[in-house]
Amino acid sequence: MNNKAITCNKLTKQFGGFKAVDQITFDVDSGEIFGFLGANGAGKTTAMRMLCGLSYPTSGEATVAGFNVYKQQEKIKASIGYMSQKFSLYENLTVYENIEFYGGVYGLSRPEIKKRGENVVSTLGLTNEAKKLVGELPLGWKQKLAFSVAIFHRPKIVFLDEPTGGVDPVTRRQFWDLIYEAAADGITVFVTTHYMDEAEYCNRISVMVDGRMEALDTPTNLKKKFNTHSMDDVFYQLARKAERS
Amino acid sequence: MPAVTLKNIVKTYDDGKVKAVNNVSFDVEHGELFGLIGPDGAGKTSIFRILTTVLLAEKGSAAVEGHDVVKDYRWIRNKVGYMPGKFSLYQDLTVAENLHFFATIFNTTIEENYDLIKDIYDQIKPFSNRPAGKLSGGMKQKLALCCALIHKPVVLFLDEPTTGVDVVSRKEFWDMLKRLKKQHISILVSTPYMDEASLCDRIALIQNGNIMSVDTPQNIIDSFPAHLYAARAKDIYQLLKNFRADQAIESCYAFGEYLHLTLKDDDNGDAILKELAAKYNPEDFEAKSITPTIEDSFIRLMESGELKVESGK
Structure with missing residues (x-):
């Protein structure tokens, strides 16, 4: 296996005559924080579903954690973590039950779940809440717990789909501390966001427009290229050309 | 009315x-x-x-x-x-x-x-x-x-x-x-x-x-009670960890490509920033005084008083 977490070559997904994802080509390095941006309807979710082993591409090649997206979907699923703003934890299970459930799904042993579970709970400062239902926690805590659960089985790559939507600015930053820590531990982070300041925290950013990948570079280089000081403006210049939004 | x-x-x-x-x-x-x-x-x-x-x-x-x-x-x-x-x-x-x-x-x-x-x-x-x-x-x-x-x-x-x-x-x-x-x-x-x-x-x-x-947004920004500085370096996460642990720093958080920080001694900002730069010597270090945004004000208000406890910190 090489040191690429993700490789994509002309990856395409077509629904009838509609090219939701249109020949995207890119690599993500191991341990990188990779920002995956795009306007509404640009094809981000469709692309992520293919990379997570949930949907077959129409054409093109891709590997995730070294596994082929056509033939090794189950191996991909075991090697990645996933978290989204919309769904992540079971609200009617307790904090600890959620941890046990996800640990079990990913095949960790009971002693291992116990050991790591206690670690997660104490790191997040949730010791007093471990037996509370997740539904009773404030949104910010839920999001941080959801992230810790998504990387509980130490996946090679974690996919985060708008993980900080609606979260207050202080918690949003605490969340990014967790992302940095995970990356420092060697976990590759693949993240989408609508907050352009968060795009700056990524090592590299890609911007999708109408199914195509229109830009891919470091935040600094993108700003240079588009002759501006803000990522907001880079995104605006690229996305306003979109015909699908 | x-x-x-x-x-x-x-x-x-x-x-x-x-x-x-x-x-x-x-x-x-x-x-x-x-x-x-x-x-x-x-x-x-x-x-x-x-x-x-x-x-x-x-x-x-x-x-x-x-x-x-x-x-x-x-x-x-x-x-x-x-x-x-x-x-x-x-x-x-x-x-x-x-x-x-x-x-x-x-x-x-x-x-x-x-x-x-x-x-x-x-x-x-x-x-x-x-x-x-x-x-x-x-x-x-x-x-x-x-x-x-x-x-x-x-x-x-x-x-x-x-x-x-x-x-x-x-x-x-x-x-x-x-x-x-x-x-x-x-x-x-x-x-x-x-x-x-x-x-x-x-x-x-x-x-x-x-x-x-x-x-008004302008008045909220104007009433920010301290000098706000922006700093960055090549390894910005390391800089954030160093600054957060440093006694001279009152608050420090990520803000886009920069860190935003306030200092405990608010009157000698430029000198203290120079000391910090010499102390940690980060690669490609840059620091400057900036005008706060509404988000800075929001964070400041959240971090002060009882709201901090309620937000679960």
Whole structure:
């Protein structure tokens, strides 16, 4: 296996005559924080579903954690973590039950779940809440717990789909501390966001427009290229050309 | 008489366990574009629902154009436009049918107030025969705004109209609001995006049901109580860890490509920054004095006082 977490070559997904994802080509390095941006309807979710082993591409090649997206979907699923703003934890299970459930799904042993579970709970400062239902926690805590659960089985790559939507600015930053820590531990982070300041925290950013990948570079280089000081403006210049939004 | 008044409004859920709105008071003046800025769970939607008469407050009073939200709810329902955060049009009716429906129940016609929505409706007109449920996010938002405007409301309530919408559509939406303001419609709008605050005449910063500040965006920025600095280096995460642990630093957090920081000794900033640069010697280090943003003010207000405890830190 090489040191690429993700490789994509002309990856395409077509629904009838509609090219939701249109020949995207890119690599993500191991341990990188990779920002995956795009306007509404640009094809981000469709692309992520293919990379997570949930949907077959129409054409093109891709590997995730070294596994082929056509033939090794189950191996991909075991090697990645996933978290989204919309769904992540079971609200009617307790904090600890959620941890046990996800640990079990990913095949960790009971002693291992116990050991790591206690670690997660104490790191997040949730010791007093471990037996509370997740539904009773404030949104910010839920999001941080959801992230810790998504990387509980130490996946090679974690996919985060708008993980900080609606979260207050202080918690949003605490969340990014967790992302940095995970990356420092060697976990590759693949993240989408609508907050352009968060795009700056990524090592590299890609911007999708109408199914195509229109830009891919470091935040600094993108700003240079588009002759501006803000990522907001880079995104605006690229996305306003979109015909699908 | 202001367009909207709230006095000591309280709303709790779960037998008083959850304080959604905690003694909230503010006014929205005539023709004002007033922003309610705060994250999910701050109490924004409860306030909107109380003002649009679909939720009863437990304590306090509120009025729209001088009409009490409890006694005069019929008057208010006829006179205001309300765009809830959740898309609430009929998904199986077409764009044109939805608009016609809302015009009819408000006892008016599309033609009568067409000039008010023309700019916005022109953009979705090519899709007028498409079911509303099949529109993209940006187009749904435009249709919902048209339906909320079709009876020429005196006050417009927009609950998170730009949440989950991309930067391009957000920009277009705020341009539309600016044009509506010129038609003398008072607007109360909520958003979790701090960068939208500067587009409002006045804003209220809200967190955990408490209003932390009500003022013009400029005044809120001007009243930031310390000097704010921005710093960066090649390894910005290492810099953040160093600065957070350093005794000279009062607060430090990531903000886009920079860290924002305040110092314990606020009067000798330049000298202290030089010392810090020498102490950690980070590669490609840069530091400068900057003007705070609304987000900086929000963070500062959140980190001070009892709010810190309630937000679960």
